[in-house]
Amino acid sequence: MTLSLSPCLQGVDTHAHIFRQDLPMVPGRRYSPHYDALVEDYLKHLDRHGLAYGVLIQPSFLGTDNHYLLAALRRYPQRLRAVAVVEADVSEAQLDELAEAGVVGIRLNLIGKALADYTGPAWTGLFERLARRGWQVEIQRGIDDVALIVPDILACGVEVVIDHFGLPTAGIEPEKPNHKAFLGLLADERVWLKLSAPYRSQSNLEQARQVLAQVRESSGGIARLLWGSDWPNTQFEDQTDYERQVAFIEALLPDPNERTRILLTNPAKLFGFDVSR
Numbered sequence: 001m002t003l004s005l006s007p008c009l010q011g012v013d014t015h016a017h018i019f020r021q022d023l024p025m026v027p028g029r030r031y032s033p034h035y036d037a038l039v040e041d042y043l044k045h046l047d048r049h050g051l052a053y054g055v056l057i058q059p060s061f062l063g064t065d066n067h068y069l070l071a072a073l074r075r076y077p078q079r080l081r082a083v084a085v086v087e088a089d090v091s092e093a094q095l096d097e098l099a100e101a102g103v104v105g106i107r108l109n110l111i112g113k114a115l116a117d118y119t120g121p122a123w124t125g126l127f128e129r130l131a132r133r134g135w136q137v138e139i140q141r142g143i144d145d146v147a148l149i150v151p152d153i154l155a156c157g158v159e160v161v162i163d164h165f166g167l168p169t170a171g172i173e174p175e176k177p178n179h180k181a182f183l184g185l186l187a188d189e190r191v192w193l194k195l196s197a198p199y200r201s202q203s204n205l206e207q208a209r210q211v212l213a214q215v216r217e218s219s220g221g222i223a224r225l226l227w228g229s230d231w232p233n234t235q236f237e238d239q240t241d242y243e244r245q246v247a248f249i250e251a252l253l254p255d256p257n258e259r260t261r262i263l264l265t266n267p268a269k270l271f272g273f274d275v276s277r
Helices: 039-048 067-075 092-101 121-133 143-154 177-185 205-219 242-252 256-271
Strands: 012-016 053-057 080-084 103-109 136-140 159-162 191-196 225-228
Touching (some): 012 191, 012 225, 012 256, 053 067, 067 080, 067 092, 067 103, 092 103, 092 121, 136 143, 143 177, 177 205, 191 205, 191 242, 191 256, 205 225
Parallel strands (some): 012 053, 053 080, 080 103, 136 159
């Protein structure tokens, strides 16, 4: 499925969440929302800021129940893609259902979790199945651990997207082996990085500029960098909002040509949006 870009709308927000507070939630979750984040409200933010498309990310507190996500995709198939959460033994029929609705990958939200053995047959089998579909694996994990996970996943032939600058709390220190390994990952053409949610690593604009310079050098440019609003900014609702995240990326990327590449050209390639005029 390809989509055409309206002349008056430009850009893709590659990271947002939708949910209702009355939906069934997983036990042992780190967060429970006290409000609703509706897809219609999200689309209003896109329209207000001249963004053509959005990518919905299944929130961790909803676990592998992707029904609410799929319902939104089916209501707005021309504007939305999604990244789901699944078990390693998810069936091909279930993956087919996700794909038909507009899902293009799965997410591993590993914050606060013990790392699984991603070299075992269950996970490698899933990653290989996803690779055959052209899907991505999106990972949220702190910078100290990312390089412990990604190489084994890449070995299965799938592309990997790293969330939120790689969560480099206190910045990236190349003299640290794990940080050096993280930067080394970015040289791989199958690895993408989202310039999103700087507040989750306690980064201000100046710190984010330093991180951007480091990841740009390690990536050999900006061709695999993306942007996401992280709306509705769960757990940080009192610190930021959609408008401030748009203002942040505009300040981080003052060159309009670079903004176009990161907000439009790059995500169009990864997510399969047709942005030709």
